[in-house]
Amino acid sequence: MKTKNLLNLGLVALAGMAYACGGGESSSESTSASPAAASPEPAKEISLEEKYKDDPIYIKGLEKIKGSDCQTCHMVERKIVGPAYADVADKYESTEENVETLAKKVIQGGVGVWGEVAMTPHPGVSEEDAKDMVRYILLLKK
Ligand code: HEC
Secondary structure, eight states, X not given: XXXXXXXXXXXXXXXXXXXXXXXXXXXXXXXXXXXXXXXXXXXXXXXXXXXXXXXXXXXXXXXXXXXXXXXXXXXXXXXXXXXXXHHHHHHSOOOHHHHHHHHHHHHHOBOSSSSSOOBOOOTTSOHHHHHHHHHHHHHOXX
């Protein structure tokens, strides 16, 4: 009960702060009433899937990824067995060199960059397909 009240107080305080910050810019010569209460709506977060879904690199890479087993260990924005694609995209520039290195890693498998868990090798994936998959992954920057 007590904690809940404290929590409510905290929320009220936060709301108050947000309001104070938003309304601090009123010009001194303006005699009109309070600045229009521009409601501070939180910017709507769009998912990375939504953000890139029309990009040809996205479409091609995703199709190939869906044809393999990548999704048993990887998700776009959440780490499961392997790192989130968004985190991989965050780590590497999408250069031809990185695409090549990472494509090789997908085919050969490997461990030690993201932790102790290894990625299984994918000898059945061609280099070209692996590159398209990696280009898709590196596209997924926040
Ligand atoms: C058995 C689970 C598993 C599967 C299946 C899997 N991965 Fe991974 N992946 C991992 C793990 C674990 C890592 C982190 C390896 C490390 O720390 O070096 C990883 C890392 C990666 C990386 C980053 C490599 C680096 O050196 O930073 C890429 C890119 C990647 N995976 C792509 C893929 C693609 C594409 C597929 C499908 C063809 C795939 N993975 C399938 C588990 C998996």
